[in-house]
Amino acid sequence: MLPALSRVAVCGGTHGNELSGVYLVHERLKRRKKSQVMEPVAVVTVMSNPRAVQRCVRYTETDLNRCFTHAMLSLSASEQTSYELVRSQELNSLLGPKGSAEAMDLICDLHNTTANMGLCLITYSDSDWICLHICKYLQARAQHPRTDVRYIHYDIPRSEAYSLDSVGKHGFAMEIGPQPHGLIRANIFMAMQEAVQLLLDWVRLFNSGAQFEGGSVDVYTLVKNIDYPRDPHTHTIIAAVHPDLQDRDFCLLHPGDPMFLSFSGETLRYKGKEPLYPFFINESAYYEKAVALSLARRRKVEIPAIRSSRM
């Protein structure tokens, strides 16, 4: 038995050049203006970083989606040295405060990636039954177009969790790729639109007292990030993700498998001891964060049946 989710937020444009979320938020705000539709669930629709959206850049000064740790949300006005640091506190007032009883019940933050990841729900917990059940529901129903749905877990305590979705009591980033930044692909937009609709359907059903049967969900937990090989003096990248690994997110990487192909033609191989699952392979925004790909362990998590406690 879990409390109903009475307040839900759908956020887009947290990165201003990830356009599926930007246009989805536009459309939702436009439809609300036009028809005053009363949705069965109170949904707050937010354009997270309007300035970055207007310029069609990931961020203007600081990556907004790294500004939601407790420490950064507690900075004084004089310490908020960028637009995004100010904006993160505004969003925390609107959708939080993080960690308090007033925070949104559920935040769904919309993102795109250049990596071939299908649809992923990315969150900080591997035992949040709400998020896991939502994942299970989407996996069964995301068909138009047919989309692979996976659950990614970053094992970080809530206070250090740095992304917007951590402001809500429950939350996840809904990440869809592959899509280049700064453009919109119709099939990716439709997949995100359907997923958001399914999410809101699930919330409505949950709130109405429906029981969701237990089962199991594969959870990918981040183990480590791998950087590009770099020139020791200039620090510039000297290799690209190997063609045998490019676009093969969630295909098991074994020790000895090709990982990088240098610009001069040499293959560099995975030197780890443990086979792991790669994801965020060749995400353009991660070059500056020194991440060529992330590696995860996969395990099955058993989830109980859940039902909302009637108010």
Add this chain to the structure above:
Amino acid sequence: MLKDSLQSNVSACVSLQWRRMKPLISLNMELITLPALHRMAVCGGTHGNEMSGVFLVPELERQRKEKGDAIWPIPLTTVLSNPQAIKECKRYVDKDLNRCFTSAILSSPITDSTPYEVRRAQELNTLLGPKQTNDAIDMICDLHNTTANMGLSIICYSHTNWICLHIFKYLQAKITTVPVRLVLLNIPIGDAYSLESVSKYGISLEVGPQPQGVVRADIFNAMKEGVNAVLDWVKNFNSGEVIEGGDVEAFMFKKTVDYPRDPETKTPIAAVHPQLQDRDFCLLKRGDPMFLTFSGETVRYEEEEPLHPVFINEAAYYEKGIAFHLAQKQPWTIPSIQAKKV
């Protein structure tokens, strides 16, 4: 009369005339002698977030350091065109560098408020030009990427640029890993706005699809293969052998199509239709789907004339009001050429 029909707007009627005249022209096409190529440049990072060129230029320099200049058939200058944009991994800082090479902009006075790229264009014109003079470098090969599914496309300004058309013919025969196509922009050289127009025989190599800010190994390799093939061709040409003419097919830009937009906010209200997305160079006929609005409606191509869409969904063109270009497929017969021994 032939020259007029080549330069006029091509209509179905004119191209039929051209096809009828072809046998006559083949008989009259003599062997054309051209000066050998003495110096060339390979430029990358003209757009700072088109990464194949950004990484291929230093790789060429590494090869030069390792094996010496003799690996190339002629003296090769490598250039990172827009260093500031490369540093920031952006297309440009103030203004699109690849629109700054018209004669007008190259001769405009520099003031305190001159955009970074205009200054840089004038520097590059000094280094590789001056444009339209005898001192200009013989060839610039400018490297670009696109988010559109265009394989390896060679872009050049004029259908009478025999060097460029022959390079295309050679690359199309030699390269099998990606489709190779020729895109022609019929713009007089003074109005030509891009970097390669500074040289006597300039071409752009455009390889896609690749997101901006990303380097894909397969796309990088296609670009490397393209540059190596251009260098091979230069070696063959300069050796004095006769390069046989023949038929080539070019896509000539005719017009652009913008996204449907909200009349008040001007923001796009549709995306390229899934049935058109990634289908660059296909034939778009009347009634074919073009766009899918965010509310689910299909917008169709209404024109009579079937044309070929190119640069479908190029991220950098959203701000230029372009969803895709439409091109006409045009056959050309190119003469045999031979380098003049000096």
